[in-house]
Amino acid sequence: MTEISHPSRRAKYPILMRILHWLRAMMILGLIACGWYMTGRAEHDPVAGILYPNHKQFGVLVWLLALVHLMLRWRYRSVLPQAPAALKAWEKSLSHAIHRLIIALTLLTPLLGYAMSSSIPDGDGIPFFFITHVPELLPKSDALFTLFQTLHRYCAYLLLVCVLLHVAGAVKHRLQDRGGETDVLPRMI
Template identity: 25%
Template sequence: MSRANTFSSYGSVAKTFHWLTALLIFSAFPLGYVANGLAHQIQSPGFDGSPAVIERATLLFSLHKTLGVTVFFTALLRILWALSQPKPGLLHPDRKAEALAAEVVHWLLYGSLVAVPLSGWIHHAATTGFAPIWWPFGQTLPFVPKSEALAELTAGVHWVLVWTLAAALGLHAAGALKHHVIDRDATLRRMLPGRGRLPQPPAQAHSLAPLLAALLVWAGALGGGAAIGVFGSREAAPEQAGGTAAPVVATVPGATGWTVDSGTLGLAVTQMGSQVAGSFGEWTAVVNFEEPAAPGPAGDVEVTVSIASLELGSVTAQAMGADYFDSANFPTALFKAEIEKLEDGYQAAGTLTIKDQTVPVTLPFDLELEGDRAKMTGALTLNRLDFGIGKSLADESSLAFAVEVPVALEARRAE
C-alpha cells in the first residue's frame, strides 16, 4: 500500500491518522463525560469528601486531558499531511447537496479536532485545580493567565465545540454507512486497511462554499451557547484582574489604631501533587500597634474572615463542603493575637479558630514603617487536620496536610 494519497484512494499515512484520531476521540469522550459527572458530585454541598471519588475523578480527568492534548498534536500532523497530499475525489460529485454536506462535515471535523482540545487546554491552564496533564512540559500555556473569568469562558467554548464535534462525527459516520450499505460504493473502503481495486472518481472542482458554511455552523453554535449562558457570567475577582482585594476593615479609636486600606489573605493547598492557590475576598481587621523602642510587646490584632468569600479555583465549591470548611455551619474564622517586636522582625502570637477548633498559631511577619503608613507581609503554615478539615483524607496521597496562608496588607494610622 502506498503511503501517499492518490485521486482515487487514501495512502497508509492518511489511514493511520484517521483511525488513530478516531480511537483517541472515542476514548476521550466517555472519560470526559464520566469525569464531569464526578466533578459535579464533588462540588455539590452535600459531598461527603470521599477520597475514592476524588481520586477517581482526578484519574479520569488526567486521562481525558492527556488524550485531548494527544488529539491536538495528532490533528495538527494530520492536517499538515493532508495539505501535502492530493485529496481523493468524491465518487458522486453530481449529487450537489450530498457533496456540499460531505465537505462541510469534513471542514467541521478538521477544525474541531484542533479547536476542541485547544479550548480544553486553555481552560486547564487558566484555572486552578487538580488533575494534571500527564507529560513533562508543565501545566501552563504561553500568554494564558490564571483567570477564573477566562476559565469559565473557555469551559463554555469547550462544551459547545465538543457537541459540535459530536454532531459532525455522527453525520460523518452516517454518511459513510449510507455509502457502504445503501449506495454500495467504495467511499468507506477507501479508508479501510488493505489494498483493492478502487474506482476512479469523475473530474470535479472544489469551492470555498463548504468552508464558509462550516464557519457559519461554528458561529451559530457559539451564538447559541452564548444565548443559553454557557460561557459564565461572573466577573473576575479583584486579585485575578491584577489588583488586590480590599477587605472590609474595622478600627479602634485611639492613637494606636490602624486602618487597613488594602490587602490580601491567601490560601494554598497541594492536591494530587499540584498546588491550588486562592484568597479570601472578605475579612475585617482590628489592629492596634505602637512601635516599641526595644524588642517587646507592640500591640494586638483581631481578624475575622468570611469563609464563603474564599475563591480556590475549580475546587471552591468542594472547599465549602461539610468535610472541609463547612461554611454553612461555620461561616467565619477568627484570628486573635498579641503583636511582638523581635530582635529581627515581628510576630503575632495567638489563636486561630476554624470550625470551632481553636489552635495556637504564630504569624511571623516583616513590617515597613514610613511615618503614618505601614506595609506588612507574612505567612504561616497550618495543618488542616488540626481544624478537622478533610478528615476523610487521612493521608496526603490526595490532599497534603500543610496549608500555606500568605498575608499582605497596607495600613495607615487612624486619626
C-alpha cells in the first residue's frame, strides 16, 4: 500500500492520495481562474453561460473529493510521511496550519458556492454531470445570495493564498535543499 522508506529513498504518500492531491490542485486552480473570468464578463456573455454550470458541477466534485481526501487521511493516518525532522518548528507549524486551512477551505468554499446558487432567486439550479440538478435546500433570497456570494469569493481568495503558500514552501525547500532532508516534494510525486 505504501512505499517503505529506506536510506536512499524516503517514504511517499500512498499513490491514491498523490493522484487525488494533483487532481484537486488542478481543479481548484481551474475553478478559481474560471470564477475570475466569469465574474468579469457581461451577464449574458455566451462563454460565461457555458462556464457557470461547469464551475458549479466541478465545485461539487471538488467538495466530494475533499471528503474522500479526509477519509483517506483517516484510513492511512498511521503510514503517512511525517514532516522532516530537519524542518524548524515554525515551518512545521505553518505547514500544518496551511494544510488544515486548505482542507477546510476545499470543503467550505464549494458549500458556500452551493448556498449562493441555491439561494439565488430565479436561479438555474446546480447541475452535477449526469444528475440533472442537485437539490436546492435554501430559501430563495437576494440578501442570502449576496451574503453567500461574498463569503464564497473571500474563501476562494483565501484558498488561493493558502495554495500559493503551500507551493512556495515546497519550492523553497526544493531549491534550498536540492534533494536534502527538508525537500518534501518527492513525497507527493
